[in-house]
Amino acid sequence: MHTFEFGRPADAAAAIATAARAKTAQQGADVRFVAGGTTLVDLMKLNVETPGRLIDINRLPLDKIEATADGGLKIGATVRNSDLANNAVVQRDYSVLSQAILAGASAQLRNMATTAGNLLQRTRCMYFRDTAMACNKREPGSGCPAITGANRMLAVLGTSEQCIATNPSDMCVAMAALEATIHVQGAKGSRAIAFGEFHLLPGSTPERETVLEPGDLITHVTLPAPLAGSKQVYLKLRDRASYEFALASAAVVLTMKGETVTGARVALGGVGTKPWRSHEAETALVGQAADAATFRKAAEAALRDAKPQSENGFKIELAKRCLAYALKTAATA
Numbered sequence: 001m002h003t004f005e006f007g008r009p010a011d012a013a014a015a016i017a018t019a020a021r022a023k024t025a026q027q028g029a030d031v032r033f034v035a036g037g038t039t040l041v042d043l044m045k046l047n048v049e050t051p052g053r054l055i056d057i058n059r060l061p062l063d064k065i066e067a068t069a070d071g072g073l074k075i076g077a078t079v080r081n082s083d084l085a086n087n088a089v090v091q092r093d094y095s096v097l098s099q100a101i102l103a104g105a106s107a108q109l110r111n112m113a114t115t116a117g118n119l120l121q122r123t124r125c126m127y128f129r130d131t132a133m134a135c136n137k138r139e140p141g142s143g144c145p146a147i148t149g150a151n152r153m154l155a156v157l158g159t160s161e162q163c164i165a166t167n168p169s170d171m172c173v174a175m176a177a178l179e180a181t182i183h184v185q186g187a188k189g190s191r192a193i194a195f196g197e198f199h200l201l202p203g204s205t206p207e208r209e210t211v212l213e214p215g216d217l218i219t220h221v222t223l224p225a226p227l228a229g230s231k232q233v234y235l236k237l238r239d240r241a242s243y244e245f246a247l248a249s250a251a252v253v254l255t256m257k258g259e260t261v262t263g264a265r266v267a268l269g270g271v272g273t274k275p276w277r278s279h280e281a282e283t284a285l286v287g288q289a290a291d292a293a294t295f296r297k298a299a300e301a302a303l304r305d306a307k308p309q310s311e312n313g314f315k316i317e318l319a320k321r322c323l324a325y326a327l328k329t330a331a332t333a
């Protein structure tokens with residue numbers, strides 16, 4: 001059995017200092033913060049993650065949802081997914097976020113899962129979760145059996161020759177469309193990371209999934225002031241109606257004047273190696289009539305660079321239809 005140390009610091013500074021000290025003391029043994037544990041404990045049971053030390057952040061004062069001075073919203077790192085999805089301001093002004101969270105997992109999981117934990121959830125690629133198999137993400141340089149194996153659920157956008165794993169989060173797709181900012185505190189101080197720069201493409205280093213450095217603590221996420229009059233939709237397509245990850249999903253935030261699209265923010269889930277913001281779709285929408293032809297053009301633009309694997313080519317057309325339908329639903333809401 002793999003043993004680990006467990007600590008429960010009183011404040012964020014102590015958590016970060018403990019992470020830094022433990023890392024030195026254990027000569028590189030992995031340190032992990034644990035929040036809801038719905039990703040981390042799962043992976044520890046499978047021996048996919050074997051941290052030498054766990055730092056429980058559940059008692060840190062990071063569980064508030066508050067208005068910001070510029071009209072936006074500050075979401076604490078340990079705010080539970082259920083609390084975020086059911087918050088009245090989120091439901092009114094950022095409904096795409098509420099819809100996306102409620103489309104994920106189950107009520108029990110959402111009651112435990114946290115904002116920061118969701119940002120950092122790992123891929124569901126079956127080879128990654130099975131230590132008997134090779135996997136470049138889990139063990140760099142060991143190979144990627146998914147490329148010639150079971151890849152039906154995996155990505156068609158942002159893949160590399162080293163990894164084609166999908167980012168499985170629903171929440172992150174909405175946050176990409178809402179242009180969230182992630183706030184981090186680390187040994188070298190605090191910094192703010194634009195959502196689009198937080199997750200990394202796999203490239204030749206699929207083991208590195210975000211720009212976080214070891215010991216960095218996510219303290220909160222901010223959302224900019226809501227776009228006045230925006231219409232927001234999250235649409236998730238999956239093999240069964242609940243408790244299932246996306247085959248394809250779309251988050252759209254539209255503003256319109258009459259029948260013309262004046263502003264668009266679009267992101268896709270289930271098809272990318274990271275939550276996939278599509279500036280190409282947005283460009284195809286703005287200034288155009290909100291009709292079926294425009295929505296199809298936007299969907300074609302979003303998937304233009306998609307690369308199918310042996311079993312997941314169907315996702316390309318599925319994602320196009322998903323996005324076009326989400327746009328139609330938003331425009332006619």
Ligand SMILES: Cc1cc2nc3c(=O)[nH]c(=O)nc-3n(C[C@H](O)[C@H](O)[C@H](O)COP(=O)(O)OP(=O)(O)OC[C@H]3O[C@@H](n4cnc5c(N)ncnc54)[C@H](O)[C@@H]3O)c2cc1C
Nearest residue numbers: 035036037038039040104105113114116117118169170218
């Ligand atoms: C059966 C099942 C079905 C699911 N279905 C879906 C689904 O349909 N859609 C979906 O989007 N998700 C789904 N999920 C994933 C779920 O949303 C995530 O497991 C959850 O959001 C993770 O949050 P957590 O707080 O439990 O994270 P944890 O497991 O506590 O942590 C996850 C990672 O984040 C790190 N971490 C946590 N907090 C911080 C912090 N503040 N700073 C730095 N690092 C931190 C941890 O060290 C760990 O590496 C499912 C999960 C399960 C088990």
Ligand code: SF4
Nearest residue numbers: 125127135144163164
């Ligand atoms: S797709 Fe990525 S996570 Fe899956 S086996 Fe290949 S390297 Fe591992």
